[in-house]
Amino acid sequence: MITLSSARPEGDHRPMGFADRLLSLPFVQRSDALRSFILGAWLGWQIESNWADPLLFAVYSFARPLASVMILVVMYSVITDGATQQPIFAYIYLGNALYIIVGGMLAGISWAVIDDREHYRTAKQLYTSPLVGYAYLCGRGAARLLIGTISTIIVTVFGVLLFGIPITFGSIDLPFLIASIVLGLTTLSGLGLIIGAISFQLGRNAWQAGELISGALYLFAGALFPLDILPPVLREIGLIFPATYWLEAMRRALLGANMIGFQTFAALDNTAITFILLAMSVGLWISAAFVYRWSMRQAREKGVIDLETNY
Amino acid sequence: MSSISLAVETHDVRRIYKIRGGKRKGEAKTLIALDGVSMEVPRGELFGLLGPNGAGKTTLIKILATLLLPSSGTAKVDGLDVTTQTQEVRRRISMVSGGETSGFGLLTVEENLWMFARFYGLDNKTIKSRLAEMMQMVGIYDRRSTKISDLSTGLRQKMNFIRGFISDPRVVFLDEPTLGLDVTAARDVRDFVKDWMAQNPDRTLLLTTHYMAEADELCDRLAIIDKGKTLICDSPENLKRRLQSETLFNLKIQPLRKPTSPEDVIEAVPGVRSVTIADQIDFSELRLSLEGEDALPAVLAHLSGRGSGLLSLEKREPTLEDVFTQLVGRRLDEDTSQNSTGEGR
Ligand SMILES: Nc1ncnc2c1ncn2[C@@H]1O[C@H](COP(=O)(O)OP(=O)(O)O)[C@@H](O)[C@H]1O
C-alpha cells in the first residue's frame, strides 16, 4: 500500500532541524538528562501539534479553551446582570485563563506515561534505552505547557480587549510576575511529575488521573470563586494546593492595584507568597525525586513498566 | 571463565509473578516463570534460548534488559548488575521484541530512528551514516520519509529491528525476532544478524526463539529452556550429536484407536525410546526415536494391532526438535499449559 499523503518531501528535515542542532552541542551530548528532556519536548511537540491538520489543532488547542471561558463569561453576565466591571470578574476570568496551564501541568506527564505505554506501546523501547525518565517526561510535559501557555495568553488578551480586564503596563509588577512564572513552573511540574510517576502503577484508565485531580481541585484553587466563600474545612484543601498560591500570585502580578478587594490571602504580602511557592517547589521536587525512584523500582518489581492492558 | 569476559551471567535467577484469580476472592496466586536459571554467555557469542511458549524466555530477556527485577538471584550484563547498575546497563544494551509493530505512528521512519539514536547520545555524523546503511541493509531506505502509521506491519517490524542496532550496543537482546514475519523478511532479519555478528566480533547477541531451525542456523551455543528451567546448554552440533545412537523415523499413520490399557501404548513397545504424536485432520504424525532399526517391525505390529495403517515412513537425521523431545518428552510446539498424558500428546 502506498500512501503518498504522509510522505514528506525528500530532504525535508523540518521538525528535527532545531532539536538536532541543540542536541549537537557538546554539553548536551554528554548529558543523558538534557538529551532526554530535549527529545521528550521534541516528541511531545510532534504529538501535541497535529501538523497534519493545522485547523483541527488550532480549534482544539485555542478555540476550545476560549469557548469554555466564554461560557463562564455568559453565565457570570446573566447572574450579575452584566457587571463585568466588578473586580470579581477579573478574578474569575484570570483564574480560569491560568487554570488551563495548571490543568496541563498536572495532567500532561501522567498522560504521557500512559500514552507511551498503552497507545504507542513504546515504553519497552524507551525504558531499555539510557534516557533519563523524569527528564524525558518533563520534556513531554513542556510541549503541552507551551500550547497551554499560548491558550492562556490568547484568552487573557481576549479578556483585556473585549471585557476590559484591567491589565495595563502600569498594573504589571514585572519582577513579581517573573518570579511567579518561574515558581509556578517548578511547583506545578513537581506536582505533575509526582502524579506521572504514580501513573506507572496504574492501568490504562489512568490517563485521566491527572485530569481528574486537576478537575477536582479546580473548585478549591480560587479559580472560580474566592476561597473565603468555602466552608473552613473545604478551604483547607485549597490552602494546601500549590496552584491556589500560584493563581493568586499571578493575579496580583498582572492586576496590581486593580484587584484590591479580592485578595484570598489578604494577610500575605507578595514576598510571603513568593516564599511559600519557593518552599512548595523545593518540597515537591524532593518528593518527586523520591516518588519517581520508588515508582520505577516498584514498576520493575511488578513488571508493569511496559504494561499493555489487554482490550 | 573469568567474569570480565562474560557478556551475560545469571546466577540462580528466579522470577515469580503474582496473578489475580485465586480460589478464594482476594487470594493472590503466584506463578513461577523462572525457576533458578544460571547461565554464562561469553563476549562475542551468538547465544540462543530455545523453548516452547510459556517457557520463560521473555521473562529472562526482560530481566536482562532491566524491565523486570528478578525475585531472587543475580544477573549481570557486561559485568554490571542489572538490578543496581540500571543506567549503565541500558547504555550498553538494546532490546527488540519480534511481532513488535508498535511505534510513534506520527513520526517518520527516519525521525523515529534518529530519536532513539539521540537517546543513546550518538553524534550527528554517526547517526546519518549508520541510519542510511542500516535502512538500506533491511530494505526500508526508500520508505524513510513515510510515517510509521502508514507502514505495513512487516516494515514496522524491520524498523524496530534496526532500532536495536543503531546504538552499536555491546549486548543485543532479540526476543523472537522473526515472529510473524513472512519467509523472505525473516531471512533478511537472520542475514542481518549474521552479518552484524561477523562485522562486530566483540559484540554479543542473545536471542530467544521457539523455531528450532532458526536456533540451529544462527546460534553458536544455545540453552534449551522449559518451565522456567534451563535443561542443557551447548552448541547445536554437540546437542544433536547426543542423539547419534538413536534411530529416528517420521511416520504418517491412520488415526489410532485409544489404548485399551496403560501398557498398551507405543512407549511400551521394546526398543522405543520416545514418541510424539500430532493429530492432523485425517491422519496422525508420529515421531519415533528407536534404539535401532530392528525395533521398527514391533512398532508397526503394535500400530496395526490398534487398527491403524501406515501411510508413509521416513528415516531422518536428528534435529534440535528431537533433542528437546528427548529431554522433555514433549514436542517443542506443544503449549506448556497442556498436561502430557502418555503417548507424548
Ligand atoms: N506479567 C505477567 N504476569 C503474570 N504471568 C506472566 C506475566 N508474564 C509472563 N507470565 C507467565 O510466565 C510464564 C513465562 O512467560 P514468558 O516469559 O512470556 O514465556 P515465553 O517468552 O518463553 O513464551 C508463562 O506461564 C506466562 O503466562
Ligand SMILES: [Mg+2]
Ligand atoms: Mg515470549
